[in-house]
Amino acid sequence: MPRFTAENTILAKEIIGRYPHPKSALIPLLHLAQEQDGHLAEDAMVHIAELIDHTPAEVIGTASFYEMFKREPVGDYLVNVCTNIACMLMGGEELLHHLEDRLDIRPGSTTADGMFTLEDVECIAACTEAPCLTVNYRYFHKISTDEADQLLEDLRAGRRAHEIPKHGTLARVRQSIPADRRAGAAVPGECGQPVWMTPKDDPEDAPA
Amino acid sequence: MSDQATARTVPQMITGRFQYDDAHTIERYEATEGYAALRKALQMHPEDVHAEIKEASLLGRGGAGFPAGVKWGFCPPGVWPRYFVVNGDESEPGTYKDRLLMERDPHQLIEGVLIGAYATGCAQAFLYVRGEMALAQERIAAALNEAYAAGLVGKDILGSSFSCDIVLHWGAGAYIVGEETALIESLEGNRGMPRLKPPYFPAAKGLYMQPTIVNNVETMANVPWIIRNGAEAYTAYGAESSRGTRMFAVSGHVKKPGVHEVEFGTTTFRDLIYGHCGGIRGNHTLKAFIPGGASAPWFYEEHLDLPLEAGAVGAAGSMLGSGAIVVMDETTDAVKAAWRVVRFFARESCGKCTPCREGTSWLEKVLRRMLDGQGRPEDIALLLDLCDNISPSIAWPPKQTTICPLGPSAVSPIASAIMRFKPEFQAYCGGGDVPTSVTINGKAYLPPEGAPAGV
Numbered sequence A: 001m002p003r004f005t006a007e008n009t010i011l012a013k014e015i016i017g018r019y020p021h022p023k024s025a026l027i028p029l030l031h032l033a034q035e036q037d038g039h040l041a042e043d044a045m046v047h048i049a050e051l052i053d054h055t056p057a058e059v060i061g062t063a064s065f066y067e068m069f070k071r072e073p074v075g076d077y078l079v080n081v082c083t084n085i086a087c088m089l090m091g092g093e094e095l096l097h098h099l100e101d102r103l104d105i106r107p108g109s110t111t112a113d114g115m116f117t118l119e120d121v122e123c124i125a126a127c128t129e130a131p132c133l134t135v136n137y138r139y140f141h142k143i144s145t146d147e148a149d150q151l152l153e154d155l156r157a158g159r160r161a162h163e164i165p166k167h168g169t170l171a172r173v174r175q176s177i178p179a180d181r182r183a184g185a186a187v188p189g190e191c192g193q194p195v196w197m198t199p200k201d202d203p204e205d206a207p208a
Numbered sequence B: 001m002s003d004q005a006t007a008r009t010v011p012q013m014i015t016g017r018f019q020y021d022d023a024h025t026i027e028r029y030e031a032t033e034g035y036a037a038l039r040k041a042l043q044m045h046p047e048d049v050h051a052e053i054k055e056a057s058l059l060g061r062g063g064a065g066f067p068a069g070v071k072w073g074f075c076p077p078g079v080w081p082r083y084f085v086v087n088g089d090e091s092e093p094g095t096y097k098d099r100l101l102m103e104r105d106p107h108q109l110i111e112g113v114l115i116g117a118y119a120t121g122c123a124q125a126f127l128y129v130r131g132e133m134a135l136a137q138e139r140i141a142a143a144l145n146e147a148y149a150a151g152l153v154g155k156d157i158l159g160s161s162f163s164c165d166i167v168l169h170w171g172a173g174a175y176i177v178g179e180e181t182a183l184i185e186s187l188e189g190n191r192g193m194p195r196l197k198p199p200y201f202p203a204a205k206g207l208y209m210q211p212t213i214v215n216n217v218e219t220m221a222n223v224p225w226i227i228r229n230g231a232e233a234y235t236a237y238g239a240e241s242s243r244g245t246r247m248f249a250v251s252g253h254v255k256k257p258g259v260h261e262v263e264f265g266t267t268t269f270r271d272l273i274y275g276h277c278g279g280i281r282g283n284h285t286l287k288a289f290i291p292g293g294a295s296a297p298w299f300y301e302e303h304l305d306l307p308l309e310a311g312a313v314g315a316a317g318s319m320l321g322s323g324a325i326v327v328m329d330e331t332t333d334a335v336k337a338a339w340r341v342v343r344f345f346a347r348e349s350c351g352k353c354t355p356c357r358e359g360t361s362w363l364e365k366v367l368r369r370m371l372d373g374q375g376r377p378e379d380i381a382l383l384l385d386l387c388d389n390i391s392p393s394i395a396w397p398p399k400q401t402t403i404c405p406l407g408p409s410a411v412s413p414i415a416s417a418i419m420r421f422k423p424e425f426q427a428y429c430g431g432g433d434v435p436t437s438v439t440i441n442g443k444a445y446l447p448p449e450g451a452p453a454g455v
């Protein structure tokens, strides 16, 4: 049940510093914890509570609202099949049932080997590319049942590791704001009228 | 992104760079007029930049269609700091455009946001991207890193006095966060539940109760084009009430499903479905289509020649919503389709308001029971009674018993399907009658006089 590593603690503090109020960093920090451990470990949530100066209950209160946050371990690969309206019309349900058969699990559960978790999800904004699914939030458009079988096989054999990181990692590129370019968080109570918002009739102070 | 089938060729104002595989890089962006609009805006007074957007009558592309320039003007004078927030939480079923804009042309969005923040005096901006969109987050992060390095974001932008950080933020899976006050709650680190209104506009009281402008991704993607070419050039395209171009995703039973940027307000549903998308698949015929995302009442054959314009679509009893058209052919089971849309709202209800939390899940259960062969003659009356409790008198535009429109959205598909495909419902209910007087054009269908309140 790990807390943040030293490296992630530094990163977490840097993320908190971008926001006018520390609690705004909560969802990004929960993602960071999930990236570190594959799911949200309890101690990580306690650590986050300390970092943003709120109670662990408030952290869980937010985390439990959002379905991407997994408070129990899930498979290495989270396979999300869309069965919402556009996908339903184009075979999304058949695709889901096919994967249920292949993996021998129902949506919401994980294979015995801990490799796959299957989910029946709502629209993933790929409606014109139906039927579609994501694996750890990487998209596969217009995917046939044969292609889905091939995908499972590739994942088992580790052939997709370069394009699909383990569960918890979203963007593989992080935003980093260089110290010398940083404008800084706009904290209420500490900011007046921005300098470039000078009245229009004051040519002296016109923006450069 | 073809452009035939419309009355004339219109420029691809926001999808023009999609032809390049490397459109997401700063090199390609700058080689294709990128950041020219920002440079131009910085030579103008913020008020003049704002006036240009107002003049262009740029309508919000998120669903409500509110003019962006007017929204920008709602910030109370003298209250600082102000924030600029971009809503990239695209998740209305059928909608697929903002993800494309974020993945394929992230700098265009960044440039739009910078211009918006400059014009409105926002000292900080947040890009709220849907949690599930890993590639969009990656592309925006990379683009922001490039833009910071080039002096385009952050402190003293391009040597001017304009300073603004853009912080990439992402969600974690909750449709309701697309509602702007829920998005602000989420950005404050809370459960994404809509706030009680008034205040109606976050521009008055938004993030940390400060003035906050919330705009959709596609809306902001239009801003660089407008500033580069001027409001006059922009208003040369589209209809009087709907200027410029707009992206529409056409999915479901068409030959070539796809996303198209077309002239706004003049293109018709027929142009899109039969022109750009090749018509209904195989030898099938049109049964119904959803004109503006899952929340919208359904349309039929007789609506095909309506223009994609909010007023016309609204008068006909539905909405243009988020630019999502879902086409169903005659093989579609109307009850099943209604259930699938209702299940979405039942799952995504945030649970704050009782009529929505309880009502949507009961609607889902009753429909599921019908599909499972357990329908009862009184079920249709029960569905309508539930609908009436969520959205009184089931009118269009909907009346709400809830803080936000999510609950009433679940009523649309049921109302549409019962209204049009009554025998299909009756077949699932052992012949039960539909106790309604139904009219199209938004007036609604009311439970008949004297019908028992609870069934």
Ligand code: FES
Binding pocket: A082, A083, A084, A085, A086, A087, A088, A122, A123, A124, A125, A126, A127, A130, A132, B093, B094, B095
């Ligand atoms: S309905 Fe499946 S991606 Fe939109």
